[in-house]
Amino acid sequence: MARYKNGINGPVSGKIGNVVGATCRGVAYLRSMSEGTAAPTQKQINQRLKFALVMGWLKPLLNIINIGYQILTGYKTSMNRAVSYHLKEAVTGNAPDYGIDFKKAIFSRGELLTSWILEVLCLVNAVLKIKWDNLPASAFNNDKDKANFIIYNPAKEAFVTFEGVALRSDKEAVLELPEDFMGDVVQAWMHYVNAEGNAVSTSVYVGELVVA
Known part of the structure; x- marks a missing residue:
């Protein structure tokens, strides 16, 4: 926007080409027209x-x-x-x-170590049992790390999460899914969060499972 000083024809008002003249509080201005929004x-x-x-x-x-x-x-x-x-x-x-x-x-x-999945059992009444094993304990592999699981049901477009349902040292977790998941195919992931909640492992894909 440019300020315009009166010339021989006075201040500009209105549109001239792609320039618009206007006056605000007694001061004349020239500004370019805004371009239309392109598709x-x-x-x-x-x-x-x-x-x-x-x-x-x-x-x-x-x-x-x-x-x-x-x-x-x-x-x-x-x-x-x-x-x-x-x-x-x-x-x-x-x-x-x-x-x-x-x-x-x-x-x-994150930097916490993951576990390797040994077995995934699809039990009756929409229950999953997941077993794993761990590397030797270390600063990045503590027995008190909490295991989290994420289950996604594509057919129902619904997530079910299990946070802190087991410790790393438990080496297994039992997950009770909603009953209406029975017969559906679900996707599962696992990761750890340390006891303080300020460190995590990178989540791992557990697999595609049919809920019994």
Whole structure:
């Protein structure tokens, strides 16, 4: 915006080409007209579809992600970090039919060691039993680390979370899922949070399971 001093024809008022003249409190100004908003490109539309998919999928896990991505925040929030990762690494399919690659989903990233899964049993009445083993105890592998599990039911678009349901030293956990999950296929992940809540392991994909 430029200030205009009266010329031989006085202050400019109204539109001349792409310039608009106006007067405010006795002072004349010239400003360019704002350009109209361009229609989004197909690439922008596709990116918005991906963002909406990832954000909507992760939103129910905000509390878990706030802890799981806490050491990576910097100038970004934990959710920003999680969304950024999943946009780049975990979106699959072609527009407009995008989906999530469950094997690549990561809900926590940290330096605590993971365990290796020995067995996953799908018991009756929508109960899962998960067994694991650990490396020798260390600063990154404490018996008191709390095991968290995330279960996702794609058919019902619903998450069920189990936070601190077992200690690392227990080497097994029993998870009681909602009864209406019976007969459905679910996706499962596991990670650890230390006793203080300020350190986590990177989450691991447990697998695709049929709930009995």
